Amino acid sequence: MLTILLWLPLAAVLVGALFPRRYVGWPALFGALGALGLSIALVVDYTGSERGQIKVVDKVWISQLGIHYKLGVDGLNVFLILLAGIVFVAAVLAAGFKEWERPRAFFFWLGLAETAVLGALLAQDLALFVAFFDLMLIPFLFITGMWGGRERVRATIKFVIYTLVGSLLMLAAAIATGVLATPSGGSISFALSDLQHHIISTGTQDWVFLFFAAASKVAAYGFLRIALPLFPDAAAKYQTLLLLIALASILYGSAMAFTTTQSRLIAGYSSVAQMGFITLGIFSLKSAGAQGALLQMVNHGLVVAPLLLIIGHLAARSGGSEDIRDMGGIAFRAPVFATLFLIVALANLAMPGATNFVGEFYILLGVFQSKIVICLVAFTGVVLASVYTLRMFIRSMHNRAGDQVQSYELAVRDELVLVPLLAAIIALSLYPQIALKRGATSTQSSIRAAASALAARDNGATAEVRR
Numbered sequence: 001m002l003t004i005l006l007w008l009p010l011a012a013v014l015v016g017a018l019f020p021r022r023y024v025g026w027p028a029l030f031g032a033l034g035a036l037g038l039s040i041a042l043v044v045d046y047t048g049s050e051r052g053q054i055k056v057v058d059k060v061w062i063s064q065l066g067i068h069y070k071l072g073v074d075g076l077n078v079f080l081i082l083l084a085g086i087v088f089v090a091a092v093l094a095a096g097f098k099e100w101e102r103p104r105a106f107f108f109w110l111g112l113a114e115t116a117v118l119g120a121l122l123a124q125d126l127a128l129f130v131a132f133f134d135l136m137l138i139p140f141l142f143i144t145g146m147w148g149g150r151e152r153v154r155a156t157i158k159f160v161i162y163t164l165v166g167s168l169l170m171l172a173a174a175i176a177t178g179v180l181a182t183p184s185g186g187s188i189s190f191a192l193s194d195l196q197h198h199i200i201s202t203g204t205q206d207w208v209f210l211f212f213a214a215a216s217k218v219a220a221y222g223f224l225r226i227a228l229p230l231f232p233d234a235a236a237k238y239q240t241l242l243l244l245i246a247l248a249s250i251l252y253g254s255a256m257a258f259t260t261t262q263s264r265l266i267a268g269y270s271s272v273a274q275m276g277f278i279t280l281g282i283f284s285l286k287s288a289g290a291q292g293a294l295l296q297m298v299n300h301g302l303v304v305a306p307l308l309l310i311i312g313h314l315a316a317r318s319g320g321s322e323d324i325r326d327m328g329g330i331a332f333r334a335p336v337f338a339t340l341f342l343i344v345a346l347a348n349l350a351m352p353g354a355t356n357f358v359g360e361f362y363i364l365l366g367v368f369q370s371k372i373v374i375c376l377v378a379f380t381g382v383v384l385a386s387v388y389t390l391r392m393f394i395r396s397m398h399n400r401a402g403d404q405v406q407s408y409e410l411a412v413r414d415e416l417v418l419v420p421l422l423a424a425i426i427a428l429s430l431y432p433q434i435a436l437k438r439g440a441t442s443t444q445s446s447i448r449a450a451a452s453a454l455a456a457r458d459n460g461a462t463a464e465v466r467r
Contacts, residue, residue, distance in 0.1 A: 001038060002055050002071040002072075003057055005042075005118060006071065006115060006122060008031050009112075012111060013112070014108070015027045016031075024104050025107055028096075028110060032092045038085075042078055047437075056124070058070045066182075068124075070123070070191055070192075073122070075294075075438050076221070080121050080301075081122070084114065084117050086421065086424055087305045090417050091110065101147075102146070105146070116135040119131075120133050120221075125191050126174050126177060126195060127190040129174075141163075162216070166215035173211035173212050176208055177200060192226070192230070196230065199232070199449075206234050209235060209238065210234075212226065220297055224282060224294065224447075235453070236454035243279075243280060244374070246277070246279035249272055249275060252273075253269045253275075254269070256269040257270050258387060263311045263314060267307050270304075271304060280363055281362065284367045285454050287366070287447070288369070289362065289363055289366015290444070291362055291443050292366060293359075293362075298435060299359045302347075302425050302428065306340070306344050313410065319405075326402040327401075327402055328400050329402075333408060336415070344425070345389050345390065345393040348389045349389040349390065355428040358436075364382075
């Protein structure tokens, strides 16, 4: 089942390449819908009470290097897999309503991107995880370079530079981890389950952990899946550093989102702030914080996808401008559009009752239990999110209309893309416990070793002070 889920999107677009030009998008949509159906089945099948993973596939891939084709599902990735399925269905559906230059290439890269994302989430082997993360960069590189608009060349160059550095750091750290964790006289293995039974020495953990942390591709999921379980002593040692970096991300992202007038940059800086909150929750090394971080990963993906689509619709009604100063008055003749945007805005600013509120509450609770001062400062990010989100909504929907604004309602096909995304946001807001329950056991297991190492460090420091 996991192998089918992983390769179905890529197989579908390869078949689609044989179709006539105008029908190329249909196989891609069927592949994305099939992956979504399988991801829903995984969520239903996984109750959260299991200890360990379900549906595990484990085959030796490259025996000489100890690399396994190992896939698995647990509380850390089950809802992220579902999130990927939802977002890619929306992306393929929205893309299918547009005319593309070289559509076969476009949908091929989109299908490969989904397979790579699912592979990174499903991988239970460190080498396989790195391979899929690097594979993920290729389709987004081509999509940006070929269909990225006027600034695509500049964006592509930056993308290559930043991700290449991260790739090298992560590759070096992964190889070092596998080699150094090999017991004397034993065989090398990159399977995460084997690496967790052969934790490398404390001193070595420091630089390997920092390499993983510096490789931004690791992202929040990588911290929970790899960094904390495999390098617990380093995670405890650098807890305060990571919390301060996360706090800086919150303050910087919030301040920049508050000051810019470009709607896409507002969404981008908001994402920087949200990633700061997620990192805060993880490195609180508390159960509540880690559960909140995992829930917030899902929340953020569900919110940012419709938000970016909405920004595209706003620009189309403002003469192509994404500047909120050129918008305004759109709600008067587009009440459905305004209502959908309002739901997304309220979710983004973590209105009580929204699932984002639950995620941020758990995160701040975990940080409060760990570092109360950092928690109090981080709360300002919640306040600023309300300001810049409402500012964007009011300026685009209710202010005086700009000179080039054309106010008209969403087409049915646009609603077909947006409404399911908003339905997922509302469903998770009404019952966030479905995600919290399924992620509880796995998040506690992920942070357990690092939390124990932190407690040992604190006890040692206390004993030293008493002496």
